[in-house]
Amino acid sequence: MAVGLSGFAFGVTSAGSGLTVLQTCALSLLVFTGASQFALVGALAAGGNPLTAAAGAFFLGVRNAFYGLRLSQLLALPRVVRPFAAQWVIDETAAVALAQRGRRQVRIGFAVTGLSLYALWNLTTLLGALGAEAIGDTDAWGLDAAGPAVFLALLAPMLKSGTERAVAGLAVLLGLGLLPVLPAGVPVLAAALAAPLVLWAEGRRQGGRGER
Amino acid sequence: MSVWIAIGVTAVGCYVVKLVGLLVPAGALERPLVKRLAALLPVALLAALTAQQTFADGRELVLDARLAGVAAAAVAVLLRAPFLLVVAAAVVVTAGVRALGG
Numbered sequence: 001m002a003v004g005l006s007g008f009a010f011g012v013t014s015a016g017s018g019l020t021v022l023q024t025c026a027l028s029l030l031v032f033t034g035a036s037q038f039a040l041v042g043a044l045a046a047g048g049n050p051l052t053a054a055a056g057a058f059f060l061g062v063r064n065a066f067y068g069l070r071l072s073q074l075l076a077l078p079r080v081v082r083p084f085a086a087q088w089v090i091d092e093t094a095a096v097a098l099a100q101r102g103r104r105q106v107r108i109g110f111a112v113t114g115l116s117l118y119a120l121w122n123l124t125t126l127l128g129a130l131g132a133e134a135i136g137d138t139d140a141w142g143l144d145a146a147g148p149a150v151f152l153a154l155l156a157p158m159l160k161s162g163t164e165r166a167v168a169g170l171a172v173l174l175g176l177g178l179l180p181v182l183p184a185g186v187p188v189l190a191a192a193l194a195a196p197l198v199l200w201a202e203g204r205r206q207g208g209r210g211e212r
Numbered sequence: 213m214s215v216w217i218a219i220g221v222t223a224v225g226c227y228v229v230k231l232v233g234l235l236v237p238a239g240a241l242e243r244p245l246v247k248r249l250a251a252l253l254p255v256a257l258l259a260a261l262t263a264q265q266t267f268a269d270g271r272e273l274v275l276d277a278r279l280a281g282v283a284a285a286a287v288a289v290l291l292r293a294p295f296l297l298v299v300a301a302a303v304v305v306t307a308g309v310r311a312l313g314g
Binding site for chain 1: 215219223225229230231232233236245250251252254257258260261264265267268272278281282298299301303305308311
């Protein structure tokens with residue numbers, strides 16, 4: 001349902017950014033990864049050139065490759081099925097599937113989440129695009145806070161130990177600190193470096209104590 | 213037309229990265245370091261995205277009603293509220309603060 005809310009918010013934002021209803025729905029059907037879609041329409045609305053706008057959206061989508069990396073092992077899908085499953089590899093399906101125990105549960109979690117979110121995301125995008133004019137100023141309705149709240153709710157269960165918290169903290173600093181100086185989309189990728197940096201620091205500390 | 217180009221490039225690019233993740237041989241994940249890294253990367257990306265979508269206005273950092281909304285969402289998360297309630301808290305509080313002129 002939270003995805004429905006942000007799907008609606010995306011439809012409204014996209015239509016408000018000057019995209020047609022058809023273009024807005026094409027994005028949700030074909031791209032189906034919220035952060036990238038929001039980034040793309042934001043960049044286009046700001047007058048960005050189509051390829052730069054697409055590059056920013058693509059960089060945001062790169063994280064899905066890492067979700068796929070983890071999911072492929074747990075799902076153990078036949079190779080012919082993978083191209084069809086790939087479109088559903090997103091934050092939410094990864095979070096749900098990775099929280100399951102056992103291959104059967106992981107597959108069910110992935111398929112149910114993927115199907116229901118795909119249907120819901122596209123339906124609410126359409127409703128949002130159509131309702132954009134009726135709603136007027138989406139910010140007045142607080143819909144711009146839906147995105148970060150979704151990300152926060154996905155992130156929270158992952159913060160299991162000090163390592164995860166250190167990575168999250170460093171990523172926030174990098175993501176915010178680099179935002180004013182790097183092109184749109186790049187600071188998020190730079191923030192991803194928090195993961196190897198914290199692992200490296202941890203390895204060094206343990207190596208120093210001779211605990212390896 | 214240029215909007216359709218952007219949509220097409222984004223769609224192909226985002227699909228390919230999703231597929232690549234699924235097609236990488238399982239052997240690449242056998243090493244513990246790669247496993248740790250793959251588990252920590254979503255943590256870093258989600259944390260950065262949360263922060264940026266809370267504070268970013270274009271390429272500037274601002275404090276506005278979204279912060280109150282996301283703080284409400286954080287409280288909801290700490291109280292182990294369901295997903296929908298977390299997002300609803302953010303939306304309602306943000307709208308409320310804006311309505312009060314925040």
